[in-house]
Every structure is written in structure tokens, then in C-alpha cells.
Amino acid sequence: MEFVAIDVETANADMSSICQIGIACYNEGSLSEEWKSYIDPEDYFDAINISIHGIDESTVKGSPKLSDVANQIYKYLDDHVCVCHTHFDRVAIRQAFDKYEIRHPNCTWLDSARVTRRAWAEFAWRGYGLGNICSFLGYNFAPHDALEDAKAAAYILITAINQTGLDLEAWLKRVEQPIDPAKSSYPQSIKKDGNPEGYLYGEVLVFTGALDISRHEAADMAAKIGCQVSSGVTKDTTILVVGDQDIKRLAGHVKSSKHRKAESLIMKGKEIRILQESDFKHLVALVE
Numbered sequence: 147m148e149f150v151a152i153d154v155e156t157a158n159a160d161m162s163s164i165c166q167i168g169i170a171c172y173n174e175g176s177l178s179e180e181w182k183s184y185i186d187p188e189d190y191f192d193a194i195n196i197s198i199h200g201i202d203e204s205t206v207k208g209s210p211k212l213s214d215v216a217n218q219i220y221k222y223l224d225d226h227v228c229v230c231h232t233h234f235d236r237v238a239i240r241q242a243f244d245k246y247e248i249r250h251p252n253c254t255w256l257d258s259a260r261v262t263r264r265a266w267a268e269f270a271w272r273g274y275g276l277g278n279i280c281s282f283l284g285y286n287f288a289p290h291d292a293l294e295d296a297k298a299a300a301y302i303l304i305t306a307i308n309q310t311g312l313d314l315e316a317w318l319k320r321v322e323q324p325i326d327p328a329k330s331s332y333p334q335s336i337k338k339d340g341n342p343e344g345y346l347y348g349e350v351l352v353f354t355g356a357l358d359i360s361r362h363e364a365a366d367m368a369a370k371i372g373c374q375v376s377s378g379v380t381k382d383t384t385i386l387v388v389g390d391q392d393i394k395r396l397a398g399h400v401k402s403s404k405h406r407k408a409e410s411l412i413m414k415g416k417e418i419r420i421l422q423e424s425d426f427k428h429l430v431a432l433v434e
Contacts, residue, residue, distance in 0.1 A: 147307070147314045148173050149227040149256070153295035154238045155199045158192035159388060161234070161425040162241035164212055165191070165201050168293030169222045175304050181222065182293040184209040194409045194420070199290040213246040223251035227314060231276045231299040232259045233345065234419065237429050256314075258299040258306075260321040260345065265306035270325050272348045275417065276302075338365055344372020345433040350382045351375055354404035355389030357423050364423075367430045379407045385419050387426045 151170045157163040165187045171179040184206045196202045219239075228251070230236055236255050243250050262274040269279060276298055277289055285301050287294045307313060312320060324343055340347055351373040353364055364387070365375040379386060386408045392401070401409070408418045421429070 147175060149229055149300070149303070149314060150222050150253075151229040151258075151296040151300035151303075152223070152235055152239070153230060153292045153299065154235050154242075155201060155290065155292050156195060156238060157187040157189050157201070158195055159420045159422050159425075160189065160241075161238040161421065162245045163187040163189040164238055164242045165206055166199070166292040167215070167219070168291065168296040169219070170293065170296045170300055171222060172300055172304070175307075177297070177300075179222075180293060180297075181218065183215055183218075185215070186211050194412055197413060211246075212242050213248060216243070216246070216248050220251055223253040226253050227256055227318070228253040229256045229258050229296075229299050229303050231257070231295070231302070233257055233429055233432055237425055237432060240428060240432075241425060254318065256303070256318060257321060257345070258302045261303055261306045261317055263325055263347075264320055264323075265310055271342065274348065277417075338369050338375045340369050340372045340374045342372065344370065346385075347372030349373045349384045350380075351385040351387060352377070352379050352383050352404060352408075353387050354379075354402045355392030355423075357387075357389045359423075364426075367427075371430055371433050379404045379411070379418075381411065381416060383408065383411070383416075383418055385421060387421050387423055390422050390424050 149172055151172070153168050154164045155166040157165045164185050166184050168182045169180065170177060184201065186206045186209045188211060191202050240250055259274050262279050263270050276295060279302055280287060280298050283302070283305055285298060287298045289295060303317070307317065349372065351368045353361055357364055368375050373385065376383065386404065388405055408420060412418050
């Protein structure tokens, strides 16, 4: 059983703005090698992102750009199974490599959140965030450090393998099957309360700003991959999708009331992921 686990941190809501990468390599269930680097995103740092991971312009001063460490990333990821918790890190890698017009790593992705939802019945429909499941498993780590988060995702997969008896190859197949194979598949019609078999079921998503597509189309896309779509930001919100122009405008200093409310809740300890519309579209394309 050989695989790598990866996690990234970003400077702002543009997922290509990677400012830290952590990679952990495993062989037969044991850590064999690890690598972590700060990355100069060549982009601005949003205060809300700094408050989450503590990385700012001074932290990455003198650090390599992503294109400078691309060969190092290829060395670890190419021709390997690559584990991350939810698809956000996968999208960030894709977007960042596109930004520098270099090829994507040639790897097979495995989402440890999807593993969690199938390995432990109590997390099938909710509560499968990285911190929550690690707490359940008794695994202590420092969240929002890329290497620590990568190791946490790896621990979840290894524990699932040990507890279920399914090996790595079996899990690659299992995550593509219904969470409960005994039940019929979710119907093709889209509901705003979200497809319970979707990759992101349990997430509560809100749109804000000027989108390139209609809100109705965007809501259908979100519901299809499992998100409950809500009209306003509340304590239950977990994802805020912001129009690209709203993200770019004045380096993020002009924000909608929904955007500001989400950031206020984040500052109070609520975990809300802020995405720009183009990243949301890539996320949908990857998980469909």
C-alpha cells in the first residue's frame, strides 16, 4: 500500500493563490517521507485567510513560486494515488498549475472525506470535516498547517483500511459507489436541498456577487453535488461562492454584506470556505 497525501493553504479566495504545500508519503501504512514549503503566490493576502493559517506576505518572503517547485511536486505525485480531504486541495492544485501554464500532476486522486462517509455510518451525511473526524478517531494535529492536514487525511484513510479490511485499490472503487449500496440512487431531478449521494452533501452553500451564470443554474449545480443552497449567510453556512469580479475588485477590499457576514462568522470560529465562482465551477466539473 503506497500513496501520498497533500494539503495546501491559500492566500485569498482565489484557489490558485497557494501559499503553503504539505506532502506526506506512505508505504505499507507508515510515513516514509514528508515535504513542506511556503510558496510565494504572487498574489495578495486576504486578512481572513491570514487569520485562519497565520501565513502572510512576510512569511513567504523569499519563498519559491509554485512553478519553481513543480518538479518536486511531480516527483511525489506522478503515478501515485494522491489523498486529500475533500476536493478543494485538488482544485487548488489544478488552478495553480494552470496559472503558470504547466501540466497537472499525473496522479489518481482519492478523497478521504468520501472514504469517511462510507467507513463510519455516523459520518455518512454530516460531520465528516477533517477536524471532526480526527477528534472522533483520537488523532491530534495542528489544523491549517498544510503538512499536518495532509498527515491527518492519511491517518483517516489508513484507519479506514484497517477497520474495514478494504485495501487501497478497493477504496478507490468504493468511493465511486453509493454510500449505502442497498438504497436506490438519488433521482436525476435536482433539488435545492442537495443530492444526498453528492460529494459535498452536508455543505450549506450561499452565492453572492455578480455571477457569470444565472443563480438558478448555479443552485442546480450546487444541489447536484450535494450542497444545500441557501439565500443568506447564517451560522449554518459552510461555503460562500463569490463572483470572480467581486473577488478581484480592489484586491478583495470591497465585499458584499454576505461576504462580510461570512468573514465575521469565521472570525468567531465558524468554519466557512470562501470560493470564487470559477473555482466553484471547476469543483463541480471534477466531482460530477
